[in-house]
Amino acid sequence: MTTASTLPQTITVALLGNPNTGKSTLFNALSGVHQRVGNYPGVTVEKKVGRLRHEGHDFQLVDLPGTYSLAPRSPDEMVTVDVLLGRRGDVPPPDVVLCIVDASNLQRNLYLVSQALEMGRPTVLALNMGDVARERGITIDAAALSQRLGLPVVEIQANRKRGLAELKHELLLAVEQKFQPPESPFPEAFRDEVQRLSEHINSTSSPSADGPAETPRYLVERLLLDTGGYLEHSPWVTRSPGLLAEVKSARERLTVAGAPVPAVEAMSRYGWVSQVLDGVVTSSGERRVTLSDRIDRVLTHRLWGSVVFCLLMVVIFQAIFSGATGAMDAIEWIVEQCGEWVGGRMAEGTLRSLIVEGVIGGVGGVIVFLPQILILFFFIAVLEDCGYMARAAYLMDRLMSRVGLSGKSFIPLLSSFACAIPGIMSTRVIENRRDRLVTILIAPLMSCSARLPVYTLLIGAFIPARSVLGGWLGLQGLTMFGAYFVGIFRGDRGGVGVEKKTVLKGKRRRS
Amino acid sequence: MKTIAEMQIGHRGRVAQVDGNDSLAARIMEMGLVPGTEVEMIGVAPLGDPLELLIRGYRLSLRRSEAKRVALEDDSSN
Numbered sequence: 389m390t391t392a393s394t395l396p397q398t399i400t401v402a403l404l405g406n407p408n409t410g411k412s413t414l415f416n417a418l419s420g421v422h423q424r425v426g427n428y429p430g431v432t433v434e435k436k437v438g439r440l441r442h443e444g445h446d447f448q449l450v451d452l453p454g455t456y457s458l459a460p461r462s463p464d465e466m467v468t469v470d471v472l473l474g475r476r477g478d479v480p481p482p483d484v485v486l487c488i489v490d491a492s493n494l495q496r497n498l499y500l501v502s503q504a505l506e507m508g509r510p511t512v513l514a515l516n517m518g519d520v521a522r523e524r525g526i527t528i529d530a531a532a533l534s535q536r537l538g539l540p541v542v543e544i545q546a547n548r549k550r551g552l553a554e555l556k557h558e559l560l561l562a563v564e565q566k567f568q569p570p571e572s573p574f575p576e577a578f579r580d581e582v583q584r585l586s587e588h589i590n591s592t593s594s595p596s597a598d599g600p601a602e603t604p605r606y607l608v609e610r611l612l613l614d615t616g617g618y619l620e621h622s623p624w625v626t627r628s629p630g631l632l633a634e635v636k637s638a639r640e641r642l643t644v645a646g647a648p649v650p651a652v653e654a655m656s657r658y659g660w661v662s663q664v665l666d667g668v669v670t671s672s673g674e675r676r677v678t679l680s681d682r683i684d685r686v687l688t689h690r691l692w693g694s695v696v697f698c699l700l701m702v703v704i705f706q707a708i709f710s711g712a713t714g715a716m717d718a719i720e721w722i723v724e725q726c727g728e729w730v731g732g733r734m735a736e737g738t739l740r741s742l743i744v745e746g747v748i749g750g751v752g753g754v755i756v757f758l759p760q761i762l763i764l765f766f767f768i769a770v771l772e773d774c775g776y777m778a779r780a781a782y783l784m785d786r787l788m789s790r791v792g793l794s795g796k797s798f799i800p801l802l803s804s805f806a807c808a809i810p811g812i813m814s815t816r817v818i819e820n821r822r823d824r825l826v827t828i829l830i831a832p833l834m835s836c837s838a839r840l841p842v843y844t845l846l847i848g849a850f851i852p853a854r855s856v857l858g859g860w861l862g863l864q865g866l867t868m869f870g871a872y873f874v875g876i877f878r879g880d881r882g883g884v885g886v887e888k889k890t891v892l893k894g895k896r897r898r899s
Numbered sequence: 900m901k902t903i904a905e906m907q908i909g910h911r912g913r914v915a916q917v918d919g920n921d922s923l924a925a926r927i928m929e930m931g932l933v934p935g936t937e938v939e940m941i942g943v944a945p946l947g948d949p950l951e952l953l954i955r956g957y958r959l960s961l962r963r964s965e966a967k968r969v970a971l972e973d974d975s976s977n
Contacts, residue, residue: 457929461922495955496931526956616922650920654928658936671956694945782960786946789962 398446399563402472402482404504406497407454407819408778409490410516414546415451418556429478431463442556449486450479454819456496458503459653460610461618462821472507473604481509483563486555488514488546491521491528494669498661499654501537502573506606510567512558513541514551525672532668538570573660574609577645578652581638582608585631593628611635613650687779697783700776701802704767708760708806709837715759723752757809764803764810771799772817791879794820797827801879804834805872833879835872843871900973903932903952904966906940912971913937919968931955932969 405411416423419438426435436451452468460466467476474481487504489497504511515530534541540558544551572579585608593603603624611619612635625631639649686692727748734740771777781795788797796818804811811831818824835843847864854863906912914936917924931954932938941958942951949960961969 457926459925459929461926493955493957496957499929499931613925614922615920615925618922648920650922650925651917651928651933654925654931654933658931658933688942688944688951690943690945782944782949782951783946785960785962786944786948789948 395445395560395563396483398448398480399484399559400448400450400480400482401559402485402509403449403451403488404468404472404485404500405454405488406456406490406493406500409454409488409497410546411451411454411488414488414514414516414544415449417546417549417552419449428467428476431467433464433467435479440556442553443560445560447556447559448480450482455500457500458606459613461614461616464819464821466618469606469610472504472509473606475604484510484512484559486512486514486559488516491515491518491543492524492526494528494665495658495661498664499657502657502660503606505539505570506572506609508567508569508604510562510565511539512555512562513537513539514546514555515541515543516546518543519545523678527670527672529668533664536664536668538568573656574652575647575656577642577647578612578656581642582612585612585634585638588631588634589624589628592630593624612638613653615639615650684779687776688782693779693783697780700771700780701799704764704799705802705806707763707767708803708810712759712763716756719756719758720752723748723756726752757807760807761810761813764806764814768799768814768817777817791826791830793823793826794818796820797823800827801831801834804831804836807836807838808832808834830879833875835875839871843868847871900970902967903938903940903950903961903969903971904963906938906950906971908940908942911937911939915970915972917969923965924968927961927965927969930959930961931957932959938969938971 403411403415415436415438419440422439424437426437427433428435433453438449438451440447440449450471452471453464455465455468458465458469458472460469470476471479472482472485485504485507487501489501501511501513513534515528515533518528521528530541530543540562542551542555542558544555574582582605586603586605589603589608607619607624611625611631614620619625620632642649642652687696727744730748731740731744734743768777771780777796777799780799783795784798785795788795791797797815800811800815800818802811803814808831811834812828815824815827815831818827847867851864851867855861856863856866900915901912903912903914914932914934916934917927917932936954939953940950941953943949944951944960947963949962950966952959952961
């Protein structure tokens with residue numbers, strides 16, 4: 389805890405928010421080029437840390453994965469919760485939490501804020517996308533909102549870099565002032581049960597060298613609410629004998645008391661959100677039809693939506709397939725020339741072989757894919773930023789759900805037909821870890837363009853050039869189709885197989 | 900009781916309850932579908948799934964299998 393006079397040397401700010409609220413834009417606007425991207429040790433969760441200076445103070449900005457909720461059900465969400473609670477050794481406990489919310493969708497966004505406030509850390513709210521809200525006829529009284537929440541609320545526009553100076557100023561003030569956590573939104577019966585469980589943990593836990601002394605109230609709440617059983621194997625739970633039995637009977641008592649788990653959480657929090665927003669947000673009655681709504685209507689239309697989608701996919705596919713050929717040939721040529729030039733200047737032997745075939749050939753074999761990767765990433769960046777990616781996922785969800793994936797896997801898999809490498813790299817847009825890994829594992833089963841010459845060669849050598857089906861279909865063409873089909877079919881079955889037989893046994897769910 | 904999966908496009912209703920107490924039920928409720936919430940069905944994806952709903956001023960897409968778990972109040976079918 390910090391007081392007015394003793395500010396920490398570096399102020400750690402945790403950046404939290406729902407997906408698509410402009411969180412990354414804000415992170416980039418605040419930290420500029422001073423960013424480091426890595427991984428949290430032990431889990432494949434991206435760790436982004438940025439640095440900035442304001443009024444003579446150093447800030448360390450930790451960008452947490454975008455999430456709708458702080459209920460840990462996957463490693464990503466567990467990392468977020470652990471960082472906020474200061475339970476990860478590799479990130480200092482945040483001095484202040486910066487919560488970014490979408491002004492046009494406050495109810496949904498304040499759900500996360502309600503959970504974040506239970507972390508007991510000073511919190512600053514950044515109200516982003518006010519322009520979208522105004523366009524939809526929504527007015528927000530930011531001062532009233534700030535008063536209701538008991539938190540500083542700063543209106544910003546991350547994409548135009550507006551309000552950032554004030555935001556940094558408020559972050560500094562928030563660290564200096566003592567934070568008064570608001571009252572829990574849960575009913576009394578629930579809070580009593582949490583209290584009882586905390587006491588049970590404190591009295592029964594066997595001491596441990598690595599674990600923190602006290603289990604935060606938030607985690608105890610989570611354990612009580614976690615009907616999926618994700619937390620059951622956490623060290624702090626297994627260290628306390630009889631805890632799970634206690635949790636079970638607490639849940640039974642809560643059902644009788646009219647606060648059934650897990651419904652009680654959403655009901656309490658949304659109840660709190662409605663209270664906070666009552667009179668603070670006014671909507672001009674009817675939802676206004678904006679230009680974006682009209683475009684959306686076409687893009688998700690039964691017929692036109694599919695037509696636009698197919699056209700776009702043809703363009704992307706064609707661009708990766710043939711648009712990159714020139715550049716790839718050029719790279720190949722350069723690599724070849726390099727190899728020859730070096731080869732001609734070295735004596736025959738192991739070293740020459742290592743440099744020419746190993747280093748130059750090896751690196752060349754990788755960078756030759758660069759044009760395809762760049763083209764695909766260009767399209768994905770454009771589609772993602774204009775919001776089409778969400779529409780594409782919506783359109784294709786039905787198809788992909790058969791394989792146990794969501795619509796978001798469609799574009800990575802489709803582009804794997806051109807080349808699996810950019811396809812695999814583009815899976816980073818899939819937030820759900822399980823879906824991402826399954827997509828990565830089945831992407832190489834799609835027949836990529838480099839296999840086309842191999843197929844052609846083998847088919848030319850082994851399949852006779854006969855016509856079948858009355859002469860209008862060639863046997864060779866049919867075999868080619870078969871080769872692609874087997875790949876897709878294997879991918880499809882593989883998707884289901886991978887899901888069932890490997891470490892990814894996690895339950896199917898939407899991201 | 901009618902569920903969200905049976906709603907017609909353009910119809911409105913009010914959530915009565917979400918079936919089950921597993922993590923999927925929790926997730927559906929986290930999205931804002933708690934008892935008492937007004938729901939409007941605004942569309943269906945071209946392949947027939949998922950559904951697009953308007954709740955709490957934002958759009959939520961929900962698979963039919965998930966929508967089947969959300970029961971509506973009887974008197975609020977349109």
